[in-house]
Each structure stands twice: as C-alpha cells, then as structure tokens.
Amino acid sequence: MRFLENVILILLLFSLAWTFLPPQRRSRLILYLPFLVSLLVILHLIIEGSRWQMIPAYLLTLALLANNTRLLRSPASRSTHQPVWLRLGLVFGGLLLFLLVSQLPTLIPVFSLPQPGGGFAVGVSQLVLTDTERAEIFTSQPDDQRQVPLMIWYPAEVSPAERPTTYWLNQPQISRQLTAMLGLPFFLLDHLSLVQTHAVLDAPAVSGQPPFPVILYSHGYRLGYLQQNSSLMETLASHGYVVISVGHPFQAAAVPDKSGSLIRFASETAPRFSQDANFRDKSLTIWTDDLRFVLNHLPDFQSGSLLPQLSGKLDVERVGVGGMSFGGSAASRLCLQESRCDALLTLDSPQYEPVLSQSLQQPVLFFAAQESEYVREEVFQQVNAPAYLLTIQGSAHYDFTDLTLVSPLNAALGFSGGINGGQMVRILNQYSLAFFNRHLKNLPAPLLDSPSADYPEVTITARNWP
Template structure:
C-alpha cells in the first residue's frame, strides 16, 4: 500500500482504540480525528481515490457520530468491525509498488502507432481495413524531473472489463491499476553512449497486452537494452488506437481470438496457425519499421544484436519468428504454448540459442504435442538450449500478475508462493540469457541463480541439475 494510505489506516486504528478505552468519548479524540481527516484529504488529492479505501472513508465519518452515542459498546463494536474490513480490503487489492530495476540506467518509454499497408485485417469484415499496430518502446534514458512517469496501463476505463473477463475477476477489482506507477519516463531523452542498444522484441499471449510484463521490460532497459512490445490487435485483450481525422474518440480492437468449444481439432489448429502466422508478420513488420524510421532514438538501436521473447502464445510467436528470420540471435519463451505449431519436424529448424522458463507441466488438451515441440526445439538448439522449470508456478506467474494481489493466489491464477521472488527468477534468467547470446559479454550460469532450490534446469535433452 501507499504511504498516505498506511498513515490513514494507522491513525484510524488509533482513533478506534481511543474510542474503545477512553472514559470520555470527547477526551483526546477530536484533535486526532482532525489530523486523520486532514491526512485523508492529502491522500485523496496526492495519491488518488480508489474504491478499496471507501470503507475507511466511511469509518471516519462514522467515528464523528459514535463519539456522542449513548450505546457505546455497540457503537465501538461496529467501528472496530468496519476498521478491520477497511484494512483488509486495500491490503487484498493494493496499489502495488513495482520492483526497482537493477540496472544502472534510468528508463524512458514511448509509444508508436503504425499501419502495415501490405496487409489487410482478417479479423474484421471491412475489405479495406489494414493491419494497425500499437507499439511501446522502453530504453536507457537520461534522468529527468520534467518527464512524466508512464502509467502501468493506459485507458484503464476501457481496458478494465476486458482484462477482468480474461482472468475471471470482476472489473472493479482492476480499476485502480491506473494508480500503479512504473519506473519509466515518457519521452525521456536516450542516454549518450558508445554502445548502441541491443534490441529485444516481446510478444504477449492470447488475451494479454503489451504492458503485461512491464517489470521485465524495465529490467532489460535499465541494463542497456531497447525493448519493444506490441498489442497484437484482436489477440490482445484490447488494443486502443488514437483518434484519427474521421473519429474524435479512441478506436478499439477488442479480443476476437476465442475459438468456440466443440470445434474440430483440425479446424482449431488451422485457426490458431493462421493467428500465429499473423503474429509473426506483426513482429517482422515492427522490426522493419524500427530499422526504416529515422529518429534520434531509433538510431541508438543495434540491429546486429536482436533477441525475441514472449509469454504463452507469444512464446510460440518468438520461437517461430526466430526460425524464420536469422536476424534474431536468441529466443526466450516464458511458459510458451507450442500446441498450435503445425510444422513438420523436418522443417522445424531452430539454430539459435533458446531459453524456456515455465511451469512443470501444461494441464491442457494435447500436452504431448506441446512437449514434443519443446523437446524438438531443445534438441535443435543443442548445448545453447536451456529449460528452467519453476516448481509450484502457474501460467500467469510468468507475467506481472503475481505482484498485484494475494487474491490471485487464492483464486489459483498464480501458484508460486512469493510473487516478488518469482519475478526475480524470470528477470535474472532472461537477462543472463540475453547478456550472453545477444549482447555477448557474459558467461551464462543458471546454477548461480538465486532461489535455485525452486528451479529444475535442463540443458539440451540432458538433465544438468
């Protein structure tokens, strides 16, 4: 929770205790109540209102009435119950403080809106609708007090319901996410250095979004990388495009990648493969644009050192992109989902270093198909292939979700018992891997990872630890 939120809670706790033990309801309560109310106003205007604190706001109003009530025991009990609820609710759905990146650089971020004029949009019925993309770039930046801090999620008023539908939560549990502050400064000036920024491209999973792994994006950028993530339109939970000359409001690409239950396996596979090929085309289009657009920022990128990563379906996107384009020097799949692969074994040529970080097993239909392709890719990458299995983890542990609420654990959306430790495992393993195989300046040693007792490491097809 945030500083002023905690302060208000502690002051209100003191008020409740004062009411419970004071012989006079007026003795010592009024000055403390005034201080608490003033602190609450500061919290409201500096940190911002959120619905999880409403019971506490109500409590302060109730305390002013309780002080003069004859029925002191009942009133005190009611106030105490409300106070407990007031503390538990914001603690269960906190405004999380994202982990501080470990690298030496500050982080800048910017957003691009690009249109691929060579591709029509097959998710819509409009014949002249072209494939449009929203892209976010994180990069090492100069420190600046004049640049605003980037929100964790933009357009939360539009996105909350879509995100909630995807993870099975009520939307009101997510509408406070716009209060989460990142470590990224909007449009900050990139650092001046002799070394150009190695480039990492990131692809989200089905129903995901470009900011779902912000902590990893910031970790890489703070260590000298330029990191690009996109919203794959109609695969993302929602893509929000800026207004154009024909519309004064944002245009939305909603999630349209669900396949009805009961669809024949062959048809399911055909649809998923088409989606996968569309995603790969998105990646290659973005890479083309980054090289073609001439700006001072993009000129700082080293296009000889490129890696790619992705979560879930984005992991499959990363692997197949690396198979098809030799500009990628390494690929990372975070709990990648390889069931949709539809390529003959003989054509699956993975000749770049590969890191798979994921849960112990995929509990989905046709897990054998997923395992087959994972083993095939591992064997082709040989000694530069690594498989890290995180004991106790679940699928959403490989995004930022384990940081946001203990409720995620209760609902079974995440499994690893310590969200911040889980994020460190993902960050450290991914950074080490790219440092060796993209940047080329370190020697990888996953056995030295902190929390290694939670990790099983497989290299190639032989178990190493």
C-alpha cells in the same frame, strides 16, 4: 500499500481504540484524531488517488468524524459504569471492524514494480504502424489494413523532476476489459491505473552510448496486452536494451489503434481458436508476420523516421525475440524462419509445427511453469545452439505476467501456482537479463550455470554450453 494509506489506517485504529474506551478514561484531545485523519484522506485523494479498496476506510473516517463531533459538542462525560462483557464486546467489535476495513487494501494492493536495477533510466513510447501489404481479416471492411501497435522501452536521460508514467499510460479502460473477460466484478482491477512504473513517457534517449541491442516481444493470446510484462521490459531497458512489445489486434485483450481507441478481443473467434487447428495456425502466421513487420522496420527506428528520440540508438545486428504463451509460439516460428533472430526467449509457450519437427539454430531460454502443459521437451532437445530449460516451482501460466503481482489471493482464485509474485517477477527479470547479456552482449552470466540460493524455486537444465 501506499504511504498515506498506511498512515490513515494506523490512525483509524487509534481512533477506534479510544472510541471504545470507558468515557472516564477517554481523553477529549484524542477525539480530534478523526479530523486529522480526514485531512490525510484529502491529501491521499489528491496525491495518491482514490481506489475502491479504501472505500470502507473512507466511510469509517466519516463515521468517526460524525461521532466525535457529537461527543465534542456534549459536556464532558461523567464516570459511568460499563459491564465487562459490554466493554469486551465493543473492543472485539472494533477490532473486527478495523480488520474488515484494513484487509481490502492489503489483499488487493496498488502493487509496485521492482526497481529495474540497471545503470540507465528508462523511457517508454507508444506507436501504431500500419502494414499496407496485409488486409485485416478480423474486420468486415475489405479495405482495412493490419495495424500493429507497439510499446517501446529504451535507455533514457531523465531529470529527477520528471515523474514516471502509470501502468496503463492513458488507457485505464483496459482494466475493465480484463475483468469482463475474466468474469470478475467490473471494478476489481481499476486500481491498476494507479500503479507507478519506472519509465518516463517519451523521454529523450540516453546520449554518448553505442547502439543498444534490440528485443522484440510478443504478448499472450486473449488476456495479453502490450505492457503485460512491464517489469521485465524496464529491467532490460535499464541494462542497455531497446525493447519493443508488439501488439496483435483482435486477439489481445485490448491494444490501441491509430486513433487512440482500443481494439478489443474478438470474442467470437475464441471457439475457432481452441477447436480449429487451421484457424489457430492462421493466427500464428498473422502474429509471426506482425513480428516480422516490426523486424523489417528496425532500420526506420534507427534512422529516426519512426521515433526521433531513437535515432542512432538501435543495434540492428543484435536482435533478440521473445514472447509469453502464444506470443512465444510466434517468436519461435519467427526465429525458425529468420536468421536475423540472434536469441529466443519463451515464457511458458506452446510449440507448433514446424518448430516441433525442425531445429532452432539460435540460443534459446525456455521458461516453464511447474506443471506446464505447453513446453515440449523435444523442442528443447533438438535446439542446435545453447539451450536452457528453466522450470519454476510454484508457478502457473499467468504468473509469467505482471498479473502475478496483483494480489496474494491470486492462488486462491486460480490465477497463480502459489509462488510469491515479487519473487516470480525477480526470477523472470534476472534470468532473462542473464540470457540476453550472454547471447547478445557476450557478457558473463553465471546465473545460467548453476543453482542459485537466491532463487531456490528454479530448476535449470542446459545443453550445448560448455
């Protein structure tokens, strides 16, 4: 929870406690407390922003304000006798009311992304490219061309006065798209627009440094979106990587187009994706070609013709590729086909032909949920390079995104395997960083070599590494 929210709830508790004291023990000075709470609520709305989880607290503040205004207008109360049972009932009722008011913002908080931890500040930019060589098959217009939306995180120069952007940037409607697809109340994730990142929008890239290795990243199918692993992207960028998240229109929850509007998930294609292997393979080809299209444009980023702030900042000879779920499937296929891929990261990703029958030649880190239905042991065993299979106890499929941070109720709702969301994100960030540090920067990575007391949930198996 945020600072002002905590202060408001604490003062509301005191206000309730004094309200239910016998009149002869009630200080009239304390009756002014709801007025202070009201001022704090106004500051909270201006500085932190309102959210639906705090509505009961707002209503309780108004109720206490009205009640205490009435009491202050009345003469000082004479001593009256209250039965013990009535006092106990009032206290119990007040505590129950406060629990109801305080638990919503606690159980569904405005979560915080972990500190990136690297030596660089982080900038982030958005861009939409058009592949004029490919038609868009998911629309009815024959002249539509494939748009490829991107979000790019990079080491930046940021002044202390610059405020990081929010999680959705300028597209809070993605929350409503996710809740609609999950069958949840439409407002349930609106507060994600209040989550602060650690990245400054369109900040200048850091100067005086050699070019940085590049990592292309592909989100998951259906519920995926460009910033679904923002914490991981920020961590990598803060440690000296340029990370490009590649969007896949019509098969992501929502990604922006060139006009700034959202391209939403084409729900009519979902049955075909799950039941028709040929359609799924065609989708995988499209996603792989999206990644290849961006790979082919890395020299344009390096020249500054696409994003001027990245001119001269990319080391296009050191390229990692990663993805979550179906995005990891596309990343794997790309690395099987492209010698320009120097390292591969997959987050609980299924594998399809030809990856099932052919050997990957790059170093690979496979993340797997505790009882993963996707990760195939045989793919790990046939990699002709250093390979790591990392299983996280207590994790489920959607724990491999920032959504693991949304609520401690995730497990009860079936969105988590029960692992603490903050710990899950730390595991993803630190092991992915260690992997790319070792295989793109030739840095030591002892975290990959033995069990860690900091991450007892992790079981790691390595091949082809001394």
